[in-house]
Amino acid sequence: MNRVKSKYLKGKEKFAIGIDLGGTNIKIALVSKAGAIRNYLKIPTNTQQGKEATITRIKQGIYQIISQSNLETRSISGIGIGAPGPLDFQKGIIHFAPNLPGWEEVPLAEIIKEEFKIAVKVENDANVAAWGEKTFGIAQGVDELVCLTLGTGIGGGLIIGGKIYHGKNNVAGEAGHIVVNKDGPLCNCGNFGCLEAYSSASGIKNRVSRRIKELKISDPSIFYQNNFDQISLVKIFEQAREGNPIVKDIVEEAIEYLGIGITTLVNLLNPEMVVLVGGITNEGDKLLNPVKDIVFHRAMRYHVADLKIVFGKLGEYAGVAGAAALLWDFD
Amino acid sequence: MNRVKSKYLKGKEKFAIGIDLGGTNIKIALVSKAGAIRNYLKIPTNTQQGKEATITRIKQGIYQIISQSNLETRSISGIGIGAPGPLDFQKGIIHFAPNLPGWEEVPLAEIIKEEFKIAVKVENDANVAAWGEKTFGIAQGVDELVCLTLGTGIGGGLIIGGKIYHGKNNVAGEAGHIVVNKDGPLCNCGNFGCLEAYSSASGIKNRVSRRIKELKISDPSIFYQNNFDQISLVKIFEQAREGNPIVKDIVEEAIEYLGIGITTLVNLLNPEMVVLVGGITNEGDKLLNPVKDIVFHRAMRYHVADLKIVFGKLGEYAGVAGAAALLWDFD
Numbered sequence: 001m002n003r004v005k006s007k008y009l010k011g012k013e014k015f016a017i018g019i020d021l022g023g024t025n026i027k028i029a030l031v032s033k034a035g036a037i038r039n040y041l042k043i044p045t046n047t048q049q050g051k052e053a054t055i056t057r058i059k060q061g062i063y064q065i066i067s068q069s070n071l072e073t074r075s076i077s078g079i080g081i082g083a084p085g086p087l088d089f090q091k092g093i094i095h096f097a098p099n100l101p102g103w104e105e106v107p108l109a110e111i112i113k114e115e116f117k118i119a120v121k122v123e124n125d126a127n128v129a130a131w132g133e134k135t136f137g138i139a140q141g142v143d144e145l146v147c148l149t150l151g152t153g154i155g156g157g158l159i160i161g162g163k164i165y166h167g168k169n170n171v172a173g174e175a176g177h178i179v180v181n182k183d184g185p186l187c188n189c190g191n192f193g194c195l196e197a198y199s200s201a202s203g204i205k206n207r208v209s210r211r212i213k214e215l216k217i218s219d220p221s222i223f224y225q226n227n228f229d230q231i232s233l234v235k236i237f238e239q240a241r242e243g244n245p246i247v248k249d250i251v252e253e254a255i256e257y258l259g260i261g262i263t264t265l266v267n268l269l270n271p272e273m274v275v276l277v278g279g280i281t282n283e284g285d286k287l288l289n290p291v292k293d294i295v296f297h298r299a300m301r302y303h304v305a306d307l308k309i310v311f312g313k314l315g316e317y318a319g320v321a322g323a324a325a326l327l328w329d330f331d
Numbered sequence: 332m333n334r335v336k337s338k339y340l341k342g343k344e345k346f347a348i349g350i351d352l353g354g355t356n357i358k359i360a361l362v363s364k365a366g367a368i369r370n371y372l373k374i375p376t377n378t379q380q381g382k383e384a385t386i387t388r389i390k391q392g393i394y395q396i397i398s399q400s401n402l403e404t405r406s407i408s409g410i411g412i413g414a415p416g417p418l419d420f421q422k423g424i425i426h427f428a429p430n431l432p433g434w435e436e437v438p439l440a441e442i443i444k445e446e447f448k449i450a451v452k453v454e455n456d457a458n459v460a461a462w463g464e465k466t467f468g469i470a471q472g473v474d475e476l477v478c479l480t481l482g483t484g485i486g487g488g489l490i491i492g493g494k495i496y497h498g499k500n501n502v503a504g505e506a507g508h509i510v511v512n513k514d515g516p517l518c519n520c521g522n523f524g525c526l527e528a529y530s531s532a533s534g535i536k537n538r539v540s541r542r543i544k545e546l547k548i549s550d551p552s553i554f555y556q557n558n559f560d561q562i563s564l565v566k567i568f569e570q571a572r573e574g575n576p577i578v579k580d581i582v583e584e585a586i587e588y589l590g591i592g593i594t595t596l597v598n599l600l601n602p603e604m605v606v607l608v609g610g611i612t613n614e615g616d617k618l619l620n621p622v623k624d625i626v627f628h629r630a631m632r633y634h635v636a637d638l639k640i641v642f643g644k645l646g647e648y649a650g651v652a653g654a655a656a657l658l659w660d661f662d
Contacts, residue, residue, distance in 0.1 A: 144499040167601025177598040267508040270498025
């Protein structure tokens with residue numbers, strides 16, 4: 001490791017390493033306390049190679065970032081990791097993770113700390129996204145915040161009184177599992193009619209796939225991108241906008257139920273801001289405007305008086321930035 | 332006012348006055364810091380006489396309680412008031428209250444403080460019920476708590492990190508306005524399909540009344556108590572249990588949606604305990620058991636691992652006890 005002091009240190013700027021551990025990719029970055037991404041690395045998670053291989057790749061990635069940065073490890077405040085699944089943020093143990101097969105009761109903080117002799121924090125990925133947007137993104141200065149991660153699934157991060165809210169068993173914030181229709185489709189969690197079953201990428205794709213089969217559609221290629229293994233959310237939204245009756249109501253329901261779920265969140269938690277992040281936000285105003293319409297019509301008067309519903313602004317860096325920001329106290 | 336020191340003071344026991352301001356009754360009590368109700372008074376609110384008359388009755392009630400108690404006002408920590416409607420707990424101003432016609436932007440704390448020269452706190456009634464159960468009731472020692480007040484409407488009090496959670500505009504906790512069915516009946520809040528429209532006393536009664544009219548039932552007296560002006564929740568539940576098809580599904584849905592709403596609360600907030608208070612809890616296990624079944628089947632695994640769903644134990648004193656307890660710091 002390069003022990004020459006970096007020019008950054010002379011400016012007394014502080015740094016931390018932020019890691020976004022996902023089912024597909026591991027993103028690792030050196031992040032300054034001012035929120036700048038100094039070095040950035042994106043490597044495949046390769047979950048099929050097993051837990052140990054993934055952990056080794058994380059360690060190698062960290063070494064690479066440190067080496068590129070010209071910083072000593074002791075010049076780095078620590079390492080923050082955003083990880084999926086229910087986890088114990090205090091002990092840094094991942095209980096399990098649906099997207100990381102074989103990960104059960106993994107003491108990830110301890111493992112990484114053992115290797116780098118540096119402070120390590122592990123936090124739920126949706127909480128990390130919320131923390132990133134609060135610390136460096138659209139929600140700076142906002143102390144009552146709900147962040148929804150609209151991806152394969154739907155996660156939620158709650159900021160309450162300026163802090164991440166964990167609940168009794170560290171599993172608070174599961175906004176994807178607001179029940180929006182008791183008789184709705186089966187959700188990944190085992191329940192029926194959760195928001196995630198309607199409005200997540202997997203929920204929408206599952207509903208379209210089922211309909212293609214039910215209707216025995218001979219050529220469903222308009223819903224696929226490139227190859228026939230991968231049904232495409234972009235194509236589905238495109239077709240819905242063109243009025244294709246096979247998908248139109250599914251997309252409309254996805255948007256409507258997202259509005260309904262946010263209405264429930266707003267009436268319950270009275271946040272100052274709801275931040276939407278994740279893949280589906282690429283739909284832009286075509287998603288945001290109808291969702292806002294629903295919430296501002298349905299939620300209670302005092303609850304929407306000062307409410308802002310916005311997209312996050314950190315994009316793919318929300319995870320690494322928020323993870324790094326776990327190391328610092330911004331009070 | 333009697334200025335002879337009371338025997339209580341010799342024991343250095345502390346007292347506060349708790350007031351539960353409802354649309355029908357005003358309850359006032361002298362409450363000891365140990366949670367004992369020393370003096371208790373229940374007077375009609377008489378809302379039709381107007382705001383000023385009601386405020387005068389509150390003042391008279393307070394004088395009566397102080398006089399009965401043989402305490403000096405300076406021996407009393409203060410006066411806590413649980414009140415309906417959106418309000419500013421910091422300034423003690425009631426913005427408005429659907430059940431108190433004419434109450435708009437009423438600086439109740441200031442008015443009462445002016446009269447008695449003593450600390451006055453005003454807090455939302457559902458928050459006060461939660462605080463009462465936490466301080467003196469079933470939820471002692473519980474720091475992550477949801478309390479649902481199941482009465483004419485449905486209110487919610489959230490205890491987060493051991494404190495009442497207020498949200499950005501002091502209107503957090505509106506659990507009655509969790510949207511359980513986007514296409515459901517019109518709710519008092521203007522939205523459709525809120526929990527309150529299905530599972531509150533008024534929601535159930537409204538649905539039964541509408542059905543009696545729709546089905547042109549010639550003798551609906553089995554649903555009425557005493558006179559024909561007042562449809563009775565007790566009778567409705569009784570008839571539903573006997574299998575009366577006019578009300579059976581309405582009561583079943585009331586219970587099912589209550590379970591669905593609590594499932595959403597549990598997945599979102601991961602509380603240690605959900606406390607149910609209010610009139611409908613008189614149904615006892617016939618209500619509680621099916622609700623628990625739904626939540627423990629539908630909510631996420633880690634969320635229900637240590638979850639308790641219980642009835643409050645302060646009964647009609649929850650409001651006055653919780654209001655008095657606003658005056659003390661129990662940390």
